[in-house]
Amino acid sequence: MNKRVIHTDKAPQAIGTYSQAINHNGLVFVSGQIPLDPGTMEMVTGGIEAQIKQVFENLSALCEAAGGSLADIVKLTVFLTDMQNFPQVNTIMEQYFSAPFPARAAVGVAALPKDAEVEMDAILAV
Numbered sequence: 001m002n003k004r005v006i007h008t009d010k011a012p013q014a015i016g017t018y019s020q021a022i023n024h025n026g027l028v029f030v031s032g033q034i035p036l037d038p039g040t041m042e043m044v045t046g047g048i049e050a051q052i053k054q055v056f057e058n059l060s061a062l063c064e065a066a067g068g069s070l071a072d073i074v075k076l077t078v079f080l081t082d083m084q085n086f087p088q089v090n091t092i093m094e095q096y097f098s099a100p101f102p103a104r105a106a107v108g109v110a111a112l113p114k115d116a117e118v119e120m121d122a123i124l125a126v
Contacts, residue, residue, distance in 0.1 A: 008065035012036035028066040033058040034116035068126040073102040075123040083108045
């Protein structure tokens with residue numbers, strides 16, 4: 001099995017028994033990212049837009065550490081505690097991605113770690 005741990009200080013450190021990301025034969029599985037500032041490990045302030053942007057920044061850092069970029073994401077899953085925030089996800093996502101966009105799912109959840117309003121995980125091909 002060709003499995004390699006991906007790690008970067010430019011994304012929040014794992015809090016628990018998981019890796020930031022794992023590369024398995026060129027597919028990179030990125031663990032769920034919440035809007036933690038990697039420097040302070042504190043939640044960002046500024047509302048849902050700031051949280052969404054921080055999550056994309058964290059995903060971007062992990063993609064780069066894996067030898068790719070956000071453009072290499074083939075599947076993105078978005079978890080929201082309020083599905084009414086989904087339009088903001090689309091608007092901000094356009095700042096980070098261009099066509100062809102990744103396959104995507106959006107899931108409404110009751111709660112997320114550290115009371116985050118958004119979490120995303122991803123699969124990319126490098």
